[in-house]
Amino acid sequence: MASAELTPDAARRPLAGRRLRVGDLSLQLVAGTAAALATVLVGLIAWKVIDGARPALSHYGLGFVTRIAWNPDSRHELYGAGSFLFGTAVTSLLALLIAAPLALGIALYLTELAPRFLRAPVTALVETLAAIPSVVIGFWGILVLGPALRDHVEPALHSALGFIPLFGTPSQTGSSIFTAIIVLAIMILPIVSSISRELFLGVPRELKEGALALGTTRWEMVRGVVFPYARGGIVAALILGLGRAIGEAIAVTQVIGGGVFIHWNLFDGGDTLGSKIAASYQGATTKLQLGSLIYLALVLLVFSLVINAAAQWIVRRVARRQGTGLNRGGVG
């Protein structure tokens, strides 16, 4: 080794020392900046929404959240989120109540019951339901679903179960909280069912076969093995569906009918946080009204963040449990 250039170390130094680092650094810098931008964007969203809501925030404080009022009349101007919160809770919870058993049934059918050649196409069809834009579902809700519910379902429910205040006088137009609930149920159905389907697919085969070998029927196997194994994930899927229902604005505003009051008649109109915001897109007349609208968006943002955080937390906990203790993760 007379000349230093021949040692691998020295041969690389002129190149490796400068140029390579520069390339690595710049790609890392550019990509890192993009990642930082994406992260900052989240903070920016929160800050801008809080900033926009400031007129209403400073004027009303937290009392806004529970007050039932939306009166743009300049002499008695008064706003509050109470009735919209109520509408959001009623529509999304009842939509989940309708969608959850159906979604679990679909997932069971697709993983346990359907003949093999039907599984892929039916799965694709159910997921196609998730791809339909909300404005199209809402439009369909106004012109097809709403009138159908008004003419056939609402009178039937009213005459059979009218003693329950939920099923009051049927609506005139077809636009009602009930229609909104059905529309939301249709929209969250594919979300919950596709997550549940993946969860059920993840249940270890030995556990299922073990149960069947003990002489259980298929349903007993599902109840004793599949459901307990996927329990945490199912809860997370339901919460994600709920989050979707809470955040949906367009389809709901198209079919819910509007109104600022709390009542128990599902066949009457109402509004959710999202639908009220969407319905007011053509403009606000005062600063306070605009601030109040954005305050609604802030309440909605906080709710959906909490919901999503809960779902994420459960997903991570379940993943950790199943990752470490796959063997005991079963029939507990």
Next chain:
Amino acid sequence: MSSHGISPAELRAVNLPRRKAVNRLMEGLATVAALIAVTILGIVIWSVAKRGAGALDLNLVTRAPVPFAFGPVKQGLANAFAGSLVLVGLATLMALPIGILVAVYLTEFAPPSIRNVVSLALDVLNGVPAIVIGIFVFGLIVIAHGQSGYAGAFALACLMLPLVARSTMEVLLLVPSSLREASLALGVPRWRTTLSIVLPQTVGGIVTGTVLAVARIAGETAPLLFVSSLAGTKTSWDPGHALQSIPVAIFELSESPDPQDHARAWAAALVLLLFILFASLGGRWLATRSRRRLSTSR
């Protein structure tokens, strides 16, 4: 054993015919649930197709709407089609490079702590309701500069970014690490390994992810309502002003009492639906194909 389990005593106590009947009932209910979902899809698509096909003609794409039209006037939604093209195209131009870079950073460079923070941010962004994104862009841009196509595209890009980043990350993680190691062992620097060895492997996956994301945002109304909705009826390609879009047009026409407006909305809904179904089914097909290729090449 918790309440979910079935004890042997229970198994013995319940007689077999009853257990079989319960089983059959539950199997039947699950099948009915699947039937209901497929039926709903069928009804929605059938309603849109039946009403949309009748009103579907070239006028829809070539002619702009006529304001205050009386009687049968030949009019279409050319402004909405042009606007949607511009909005979705611009949104893709904004979200695609940033989304890919975020994914590259997270999979190739970031230390675990930063990776957790950024992917949490992406999850949060994905969970923000679309209408809140609209309000955000309204506060960020529209209050100061008025509605514009740029603002609308930015709002759509906010929805698209987490989708693109997530799907790109998924395919980047599928690239076998032996490929990276081989390239690095040959003395190829990290950045060239990433750009010319790793990324080309994922082009299929990125295209798929982008197609699915485009299918998703093309139908979004909520982020555009406050940001790019007060557009005239003239057909415009200039994102400097508010642009009409297909979803917003359907939304506005759906509130109209005029059956002629409904007919145009059905036709626009049919076109939008066909585009989205085609794109998302095609995207899904591409996804399974590229994933299979990547995992067999391992």
